Amino acid sequence: MALWDRLPAPPIRLRRPRGLVPYTVERDLPVTMPDGVTLLADRYVPTGVERPPTILVRTPYGRRGPAALANGLLLVPFGFQLVVQSARGTFGSEGEFDPLGNERDDGLATIAWLKRQPWFHGAFGMYGASYLGYSAWAVAAEAGPELKAMSLQITASSFRDAVYVGGAFALESTLTWTDLTHRQAQPFGMLTAPLLSRRRAVRSARSGRPLAELDVLAGGRPMRFYRDVLANHTAADGYWDRRDFSGTVGSVEAPVNLLGGWYDVFLPWQLRDYLTLRAAGHVPYLTIGPWWHTDARHGLPSLRESLAWFRAHLLGDASGLRADPVRLYVTGAREWRHYRDWPPPGTRRARWHLHPGLGLGEDGPRSAPASTYRFDPAHPTPALGGPTLLGSSRPVDNRPLERRPDVLVFTSPPLEDDLDVIGPVAADLFVRSDREHTDFIVRLCDVSPDGRSRNVCEGGLRLPSPAAVPVGTDGVLRIAVDLWPTGHRFARGHRIRVHVTSGAHPKVAVNPGTGEPLATATRMVPVRQEVFHDPDHPSAIILPVAERSAEAVQPAPAEEERRLDENGL
Template identity: 45%
Template sequence: MRAERRRGALAASVAGRLMRLPPAVTRDVRVTRGIRVPMRDGVVLLADHYAPAGGGRPPTLLVRNPYGWDLPIGLLYGRLYAERGYQVLVQRCRGTFGSGGTFEPWVQEAADGRDTASWMSGQDWYPGEFATIGASYLGYVQWALLDDPPPGLRGMVVQMGPHEYARVTWPGGAFALDTMAGWASMLSHPKRGPVRDTLRQLHEKRRLRRIAYRELPLGPAVARALGRDHPHLDAWLAHEAGDDPYWSASDHSAGLAGHPGVPVLLQGNWYDAFLPQTLQQYALLRAGGAAPRLTVGPWTHTAIGRWWPAFMTDSLDWLAGVFSEPEPEPVTGHGVRPGREFVPERRAVPGSGRGAADGTAEPDPVRLFVLGAEEWRGFDAWPPRALSRRWYLHPGGRLDPSPPPPSVPDRYRYDPADPTPAVGGAWTGAGCGPRDNRALEARADVLTFTTDPLEADLDVVGEVSAELYVRSTLAHTDFFARLCDVHPDGRSVDITDGLIRVRPGSGAAGEVDTDGVLALVLELAPTACRFRAGHRIRLQVSSGAHPRFARNPGSGEPTASAVRLLAAEQEIHHDPRRPSAVRLGVLPSGG
């Protein structure tokens, strides 16, 4: 036991130095492993308890996760927070890493979370209240708990956690192939240890790219690539429509709007696939009367070494505020009076526009890292007040504030047998994030429209959309739009993008005129970016980003079983009657 404590303290010390974390309160952490937590149906889930060795009843954090291993989950959420004054229960979700039952994504999380909270109330170390914390699926389980909040839930720190999975799985109507195939692979292969699991996942990623992302039909190709069936992935592929009742079990939107009494800290990243949901969560909570705090950084979902230090510092500040507020009344029937022997110190947080949260000033409720400016800025709310401005597509690849002149449409051919590749962007695969797009833009199936060099800095903060008038030779096709920051040296760096799948009767398209031209509105992910003087704004238009999105075969066949690939001839119109444009939210000068 002492050797384990020493090893754990050494690992935490190294992690703290590498990530420049706030200083630890103690290095002596007591870890109790394999705690058995009974559920209402008799299933037993396993958990590890991390606490400062000094005893007492410090503020409690609950982490529920399907990924299990002490590295990195136990280190990052258990030991590092325990060293800073918290006790943390890190539980393994049903059917994962020794916990009983069968793991079915999102099905049991609400009930299991409430049962775990009820069990905690009977433990002698429990102070009568707790907060939850975690990223990705560890954030999703928190939204499930909010549907019917248990007594004692004082706050939630949701880091890039979706609250429903229909739009995660089928964003814009196209299957999020690489993200969901990679997640299904993580969930389904045997667990042999963090190092061996990571190596196996890397090997399977390569096989997915070499086999599953090239061969058809897609469903069987994934099974061939990985050498086993994937029931979760098969089910996700089988339910394409966002309004399919299959997805209702994953949707916790109602809980967000219905429980304003639970404080929430939302943490997201501009290059995270779940960013639109993070911002929607903010809007739902505000509409329900809550006052969430929001932090958005510049990183990707998987760049944990980059976002963790900022998010942990941010969460420590916020949690200290939550647990330093007046204590609630005792929870009846639980046999434990709320109380605490230790309240963590509030710390300064990078990115606050009003200084440290140390009693001298309140942190900004919304803190955004502004791309291009490479700085944090504070705002009172999201989205901040901005001017909605259009830049119109013109012939010759120009993007201009003035409406377009009479012109013929631009054309390109999209061939799903040679799909337009994914380069950069907000997803979880290799090559995500900000990337130089010049090689992609040189392809014949990608159109670009670019402004003249800007005369002054332009701050784009808020919603982004592309209003496109399009025509295709196929009834089933995709359109993809991307906003880029073009540097003086020619680099074209992606800022945000979005895709929409067009199919008859889907409602994705707007009005169709007598010439068969469709009016589309592509909702790109919101952003905060400063386009500096001398830079140019560019809009890309294409029909895919594979394997981030499963290619549209053009035949109308289901994504899982499609075998026919049909090429589409695409038109983008830009004339006074059909003025295609990109709409940006621009902060007033000095705003």
């Protein structure tokens, strides 16, 4: 057991408002799995509360020390008992940690144990961010009628598509997380791993070594999860069948509250879960702020909204719930919007065409030769900003990237009016490459009057792909690229900018252009790319333009605005 996990849970050091209660803790409760492995859990019990409902959290990141706050400790003084269990093979629990692989079976066995306890009073909820939220999705459809509520943050029911973004390997995030989970149980591991794992991953990714060697280069030894996802990157491999719970989301009966961030690595798939619930007739709540995955700023909104959710569905007090299920922070406008649904009702899909001379506009395509660039995988185009698992994903100035010859930059004239873009963003491109195996990356930026070009959202597609359709017989393909969803105002006087390139290294593993196996490829082949923008090939970015209705707007309080929007976005 790591030193981190031996630390006591931190006390509540807040001035105690009326209604808050102290709590007691039962440590290391054994929970035996069907295969004989024993997992350990801690139980936090509010003192003097009769028949408190239970909140269950399952985590691979430890039960004690500062981790206790992320596990929901602050919910306990409000009258909920909390059970926090360490996942198999982590922080005192027996067995081997097989990331994502045992959460369904172990979770269902834990729920069966929970229901047999004399202190369980018939109702429970599930809570957690990231992996903790995934653990909840793994069991939610089979947890039984006793599961009355779920409040989940920056997470999804499946991480497969986040590992292979647009078909490409999310190298930086995958290697970072694998290194972190290998080091966290070491002495002081949870203190040092978050600070050093990303640095090690980036350094290793830039070494030029084959992907199969990078785990040893970063962590000093082979790391199971990293090697598993390298070896099982196609749907036919079957590895993901027992790790993907997106197909069960529509069967979940418990009310679900979701919180995400515009710059979070899991946002597109969290929104897919939301849409699945809506299609099944449910009314989940959704909050999206200007946050990234490890952004501490979403901690307080997560707690506040989870308390309101659990009070409503476990205690029968709905007074804290907002009227509209969807709450979005619009960057650039610096205000919250409230809507009935996602995407916001009344949004129109606007095609902004790529123009010859590297222009961009809503007017139609014009006759002109294709724009071209050369991509060399031996010297890949880097990524500046954008979603990553650890570290900051705040928008940054992309002008250094735009000076590279392997990045096409299409820019609109200054906007005459504000343009609110809220919803899913996509690119519809007509392209041709002299290699069958290549990538196309599309990025949307906001250019301020002083020239700063800050990334708003991005996405990519690795070819060959079902999302690429031949057009004629001359090798031109029509490709559909999904970018991250966004909620952003392009202010009057600003310009809209679109990048088209073929690399975002090291966030995405470089495409060597040869079609060799992902893990062992070493030969790099430069590629010539063409992007067409004529009437027969009207390449465009598709923006969801939202009307600004006064009743939807809730300006952020001054202090909250300062915290949320320090970058001016």
